[in-house]
Amino acid sequence: MGLHELTGDEVPSTLKELVAQGKVANFVxxxxxxxxxxxEPDLFPPNADPKQQFTRANHLAFHIDADLFDHALEVLKNHQVIIDHGPVSRPTGRGIYFYDPDGFIVEIRCDNIS
Structure with missing residues (x-):
């Protein structure tokens, strides 16, 4: 796949602490x-209810530019996408969580505006 692991200054500043703790790895x-x-220490067994966590993955997150975040939220609302939770603000940035048509949870996230 040609993956390159991000290290040192390549690691996003919002994730440096989690990388140092061994809780996240970044690749490009x-x-x-x-x-x-x-x-993810507490993965659940498979469940037919799509609102339950999946066994092999918690969710997929897509990073967008911070100036596009509010527009992305409007697009989701305009398409009647049911928002699971969010928008949320964390030290790692802003995010919104929703379910895709197959029941998998998806996050759209951005860095905090400096």
């Missing part, structure tokens, strides 16, 4: 796609 593909793998 040759075409610039960033993949963040978060440690």
């Amino acid at each position: 593909t040759p075409d610039g796609l960033v993949l963040d793998l978060f440690w």
Whole structure:
């Protein structure tokens, strides 16, 4: 796949503490796609209810520019996408969580505006 692990100054500033704790690893593909793998200690067994956590993954997160976040939220609302929770603000940035048509939870996130 050509993955390159982000280290040192390459790690997003919002994730440096989690990387140092071994709770997240960041990779980038040759075409610039960033993949963040978060440690998840309490994965649940498979459940037919899509509102339950999945066994192998908690959710997929897509990073967007901070100035596009509010527009992305409006697009979700205009398409009657049911928001699971959010928008939320954390030290790692802003996020909104919703379910895709197959019941998998998806996050749209951005860095905090400096």
